[in-house]
Amino acid sequence: MDAFLQQFQHLQIQLEDITSATDNFNDDNCIGRGGFGKVYKGELSHSKGRSMVAIKDRGHGQGIPEFLKEITSLSHYSHENLISLLGFCYQGDKMILVYDYASR
Numbered sequence: 001m002d003a004f005l006q007q008f009q010h011l012q013i014q015l016e017d018i019t020s021a022t023d024n025f026n027d028d029n030c031i032g033r034g035g036f037g038k039v040y041k042g043e044l045s046h047s048k049g050r051s052m053v054a055i056k057d058r059g060h061g062q063g064i065p066e067f068l069k070e071i072t073s074l075s076h077y078s079h080e081n082l083i084s085l086l087g088f089c090y091q092g093d094k095m096i097l098v099y100d101y102a103s104r
């Protein structure tokens, strides 16, 4: 796990940044619910600058292997039709994925 986190260090986002971007996971910032937990909207700084992002709180619904797999596979792709993964947070018992915010 340490080796993994080191390899993807550039994608790591601090939990306190996510907490402040979502106003401590306030329901007012919740924009949807996926198969594994709530999705929040917020603005934060990440590997590509500062922008509006979609924050997926994986909670305990998803296993660690699936979480890591999502990071390894998505971080390899960058395509205009694919929403990019901007970062992740694996701190304490939190497993959070951060994507480009897609407005519709």
Ligand SMILES: Nc1ncnc2c1ncn2[C@@H]1O[C@H](COP(=O)(O)OP(=O)(O)OP(=O)(O)O)[C@@H](O)[C@H]1O
Binding pocket: 031, 032, 033, 034, 035, 036, 037, 039, 053, 054, 056, 083, 099, 100, 101, 102, 103
């Ligand atoms: N990148 C995004 N930008 C804006 N809104 C998003 C984004 N990703 C997800 N959402 C919102 O959150 C809702 C749930 O997202 P989604 O179904 O992708 O969650 P998930 O947990 O990844 O689901 P899955 O079970 O398919 O993995 C979506 O319907 C959408 O409203």
